[in-house]
Amino acid sequence: MENLRRVPVGIVGASGYGGVQLVRLLMDHPQVEIVYLGGESSAGKSFADLYPQFGNIVNLSIEAVEPEIIASRCEVVFLSLPNGLACKIAPQLIEKGCKVLDLSADYRFSDLKTYTTWYGTERSDHSIAATAVYGLPELYRSRIAESNLIGCPGCYPTASLLALSPLLKQGLIIPETAIIDAKSGTSGGGRQAKVNLLLAEADNSLGAYNVARHRHTPEIEQICSELARHEVTIQFTPHLIPMVRGILATVYATMRDPGLVRDDLITIYNAFYRNSPWIKICNSGTYPQTKWACGSNTCYIGIEVDPRTGRVIVMSAIDNLIKGQAGQAIQCMNLMLDWDETLGLPKIGFYP
Numbered sequence: 001m002e003n004l005r006r007v008p009v010g011i012v013g014a015s016g017y018g019g020v021q022l023v024r025l026l027m028d029h030p031q032v033e034i035v036y037l038g039g040e041s042s043a044g045k046s047f048a049d050l051y052p053q054f055g056n057i058v059n060l061s062i063e064a065v066e067p068e069i070i071a072s073r074c075e076v077v078f079l080s081l082p083n084g085l086a087c088k089i090a091p092q093l094i095e096k097g098c099k100v101l102d103l104s105a106d107y108r109f110s111d112l113k114t115y116t117t118w119y120g121t122e123r124s125d126h127s128i129a130a131t132a133v134y135g136l137p138e139l140y141r142s143r144i145a146e147s148n149l150i151g152c153p154g155c156y157p158t159a160s161l162l163a164l165s166p167l168l169k170q171g172l173i174i175p176e177t178a179i180i181d182a183k184s185g186t187s188g189g190g191r192q193a194k195v196n197l198l199l200a201e202a203d204n205s206l207g208a209y210n211v212a213r214h215r216h217t218p219e220i221e222q223i224c225s226e227l228a229r230h231e232v233t234i235q236f237t238p239h240l241i242p243m244v245r246g247i248l249a250t251v252y253a254t255m256r257d258p259g260l261v262r263d264d265l266i267t268i269y270n271a272f273y274r275n276s277p278w279i280k281i282c283n284s285g286t287y288p289q290t291k292w293a294c295g296s297n298t299c300y301i302g303i304e305v306d307p308r309t310g311r312v313i314v315m316s317a318i319d320n321l322i323k324g325q326a327g328q329a330i331q332c333m334n335l336m337l338d339w340d341e342t343l344g345l346p347k348i349g350f351y352p
């Protein structure tokens, strides 16, 4: 007989961009029911007043954040908050038996000293943080399934690591030569007003920011070092591009064997991701576009080799709000609850 019980889930930070993606995706998820939405300045407002397109569809109001109450109602809690807040709430939720998926950077680092150096917040939750698993299912599927606390990756690290992982894991490149040149749409900066994200600032313009000091660098390096089995430094340059959603990360690295050709690498990537339903390796000579990924949880990867320079060039396109954020968190939840990792997630984006 079909199991009719739906798992009760809550979203803290429901009024933000991550929150609204989670609401939209979880509403259509066949095994869960949203029972709690939380926030700060939006507390007391109805969700449909904040987002009128959900009128008559979501009949919940945003509530204040009280971990005891959240834990009494929810089995799974998504924290979609600015950095430095999840580490104050997650320990209480975990202690009360919830499964927690944090979309911020608070639980992404195995060494909390690195977190404090880059994010400023001192931490007192070391024992809980030690139980967190980095929420990139393509690398840590079985560990995610066994954990109650997931530190979901940043959007740039998701695109970058999915491009680099097969090369590092198989020892195909000299890791220190890797350069990540990435472009993000403005929704990557969240819903709060910021001058650089105004239409008049961002439209008709393209520029790099936080060059040689973006906080996603140590996150990318942590996983690259694990894959390469030694400490690795990576060059990462993010750019803001005038579009709403999407990230394209173009990764360059020097190959150890300059004799490898494009089709060799495509075969290697297809083998590496053969059990990863959200990764699509493009056919030879096809390069991915962010528009393909927009609205879906799919990461499209294209591969090229330049025999003149001996470099491999890998292009990775995602929707920053789906595979780069809310969709990936739901993919992790599916694994934690022993469901198919594709459950409730969109495969094909909006096009054109």
Ligand SMILES: NC(=O)C1=CN([C@@H]2O[C@H](COP(=O)(O)OP(=O)(O)OC[C@H]3O[C@@H](n4cnc5c(N)ncnc54)[C@H](OP(=O)(O)O)[C@@H]3O)[C@@H](O)[C@H]2O)C=CC1
Binding pocket: 012, 013, 014, 015, 016, 017, 018, 019, 038, 039, 040, 041, 042, 043, 065, 080, 081, 082, 083, 085, 103, 104, 105, 153, 154, 155, 187, 188, 189, 190, 191, 192, 320, 321, 324, 325
């Ligand atoms: N945007 C993106 O592409 C990605 C973002 N992330 C990360 O996901 C997290 C959420 O990002 P995003 O959705 O863009 O952010 P937004 O700025 O759009 O939303 C932030 C949310 O946090 C809530 N909030 C802020 N302060 C508090 C507080 N003290 N207590 C309770 N709630 C609070 C806000 O609620 P209220 O409105 O009620 O104040 C709002 O709902 C961030 O850590 C971000 O770095 C990760 C991957 C990609």
Ligand SMILES: CC(=O)N[C@@H](CCC(=O)OP(=O)(O)O)C(=O)O
Binding pocket: 083, 103, 104, 105, 153, 154, 155, 156, 184, 185, 186, 187, 188, 189, 190, 216, 238, 240
């Ligand atoms: C365009 C833009 O501003 N992007 C954000 C990245 C968003 C994200 O994924 O970051 P976290 O989850 O690590 O906060 C930035 O560069 O800070």
